[in-house]
Amino acid sequence: MDDMRSVVEALVFASDAPVTVERLKDILGETDRKTLLEILQDIELEYRQRRGGLCLMEVAGGYQFRTKAEFAPWVRKLRGVRPVALTPAAMETLSVVAYRQPVTRQEIEKIRGVDVSGSLKGLLEKKLVRIVGRKNVPGKPIMYGTTRRFLEVFDLKDLSELPTLREITEMEE
Amino acid sequence: MSYEVKLDIFEGPLDLLLYLIRKNELDIYNIPMALVTEQYLEHLEMMKALNLDLAGEYLVLAATLVHIKSRLLLPAEEGAGETEEEQDPRAELVRQLLEYQAFKEAALSLGKRTLLDRDVFKRAVVEEEVPDGPEEAVMEVSLFELIEAFRQVVERMDKEDLLEIDTERISLSDRINEILEDLSREKSLSFTDLLKASRTRKSIIYTLLAILELMKMRVVRAFQSDPFGPIRIFPAVEESADG
Numbered sequence: 001m002d003d004m005r006s007v008v009e010a011l012v013f014a015s016d017a018p019v020t021v022e023r024l025k026d027i028l029g030e031t032d033r034k035t036l037l038e039i040l041q042d043i044e045l046e047y048r049q050r051r052g053g054l055c056l057m058e059v060a061g062g063y064q065f066r067t068k069a070e071f072a073p074w075v076r077k078l079r080g081v082r083p084v085a086l087t088p089a090a091m092e093t094l095s096v097v098a099y100r101q102p103v104t105r106q107e108i109e110k111i112r113g114v115d116v117s118g119s120l121k122g123l124l125e126k127k128l129v130r131i132v133g134r135k136n137v138p139g140k141p142i143m144y145g146t147t148r149r150f151l152e153v154f155d156l157k158d159l160s161e162l163p164t165l166r167e168i169t170e171m172e173e
Numbered sequence: 174m175s176y177e178v179k180l181d182i183f184e185g186p187l188d189l190l191l192y193l194i195r196k197n198e199l200d201i202y203n204i205p206m207a208l209v210t211e212q213y214l215e216h217l218e219m220m221k222a223l224n225l226d227l228a229g230e231y232l233v234l235a236a237t238l239v240h241i242k243s244r245l246l247l248p249a250e251e252g253a254g255e256t257e258e259e260q261d262p263r264a265e266l267v268r269q270l271l272e273y274q275a276f277k278e279a280a281l282s283l284g285k286r287t288l289l290d291r292d293v294f295k296r297a298v299v300e301e302e303v304p305d306g307p308e309e310a311v312m313e314v315s316l317f318e319l320i321e322a323f324r325q326v327v328e329r330m331d332k333e334d335l336l337e338i339d340t341e342r343i344s345l346s347d348r349i350n351e352i353l354e355d356l357s358r359e360k361s362l363s364f365t366d367l368l369k370a371s372r373t374r375k376s377i378i379y380t381l382l383a384i385l386e387l388m389k390m391r392v393v394r395a396f397q398s399d400p401f402g403p404i405r406i407f408p409a410v411e412e413s414a415d416g
Contacts, residue, residue, distance in 0.1 A: 016296075016298050064295055065296065066294060067293055068293065069287050069292040091280035091281075094280065095276050095280040096276050099276070112184070112276070121392065124390075130350060131349050134344075163279070163282055165276070165279055166275050
């Protein structure tokens with residue numbers, strides 16, 4: 001069990017993308033899902049108790065070691081680049097895609113009331129949004145949805161973890 | 174030399190309207206159209222004077238506001254008392270505003286999450302050093318050259334006398350995503366290789382359509398280094414260093 005734990009730790013560390021339980025299962029063969037989840041929880045707890053600079057996060061359907069948010073100022077200095085911030089326009093387009101996917105450009109424009117081709121293009125390039133198909137209406141417009149990368153960047157386990165849209169009825173101010 | 178200053182103060186006409194409602198502490202369900210329309214038009218004038226990029230959508234909403242205002246001035250129709258709520262000419266606008274506001278708030282709350290590469294970081298992945306984009310004098314390929322290259326590939330295929338079995342189920346969006354994935358790995362792809370990788374005539378056509386669609390969306394661009402040289406497909410914008 002302890003050996004297994006070290007192997008799992010090594011695998012999570014070495015993976016570029018969040019590593020899924022299925023992937024771990026493929027590599028480790030015999031071990032079942034339940035044991036792996038226990039091991040991952042165990043590692044997560046260990047890192048939490050250590051109070052170090054890292055934590056094990058469950059994100060985008062997998063697991064990943066990340067630095068803790070409180071150390072961001074230093075890590076940012078190390079990286080030397082300013083994070084590519086998304087513009088408010090891009091964030092609005094992204095949130096419409098996230099909540100309404102699959103969604104066409106026309107549908108997004110109807111909600112935002114502006115042309116969104118520019119922000120959509122930026123989101124496609126940043127791999128936060130992808131083409132998921134074509135809508136079966138005249139003109140067969142392209143439909144967009146979010147990517148795994150979106151979940152990874154926005155610290156979401158899956159789409160159901162998105163905070164609920166505030167109900168329209170309770171929206172008076 | 175003159176500089177044109179372009180600022181995006183508002184994210185669009187709906188954003189401006191929401192701002193006016195909030196600023197005047199108005200009830201979104203009971204918008205005083207005369208006041209809002211007047212202030213909205215004043216803002217448009219101001220933005221015009223500042224040389225701000227005034228998109229057509231702002232004018233469309235201006236027209237809508239004036240239209241609603243004029244309808245409110247008309248006497249109510251006979252017997253409309255019962256269904257007054259539904260017949261409020263402002264209803265559609267209110268619905269639109271509320272919907273937009275919900276997404277605007279969702280966008281703000283998304284932005285407040287602990288973001289990767291801003292608040293938290295994963296192990297740095299060493300990106301391979303690939304020359305990004307063409308270096309020597311290259312020219313952008315026109316549609317006709319693409320079609321010509323396409324024709325050549327198909328011609329060569331015809332000679333090989335392919336046995337065509339139509340079992341492959343592919344869709345254009347699948348092919349688009351495949352090409353995008355390949356591009357994210359390879360940085361640039363040869364147009365003929367892409368076409369040749371397709372086995373059936375149908376999938377060649379899908380490949381061509383996918384490339385054309387991507388070019389139309391300005392996600393990829395096609396270049397060649399000499400007039401009849403090989404055509405290569407590049408992502409339209411080089412990715413930032415942190416990916």
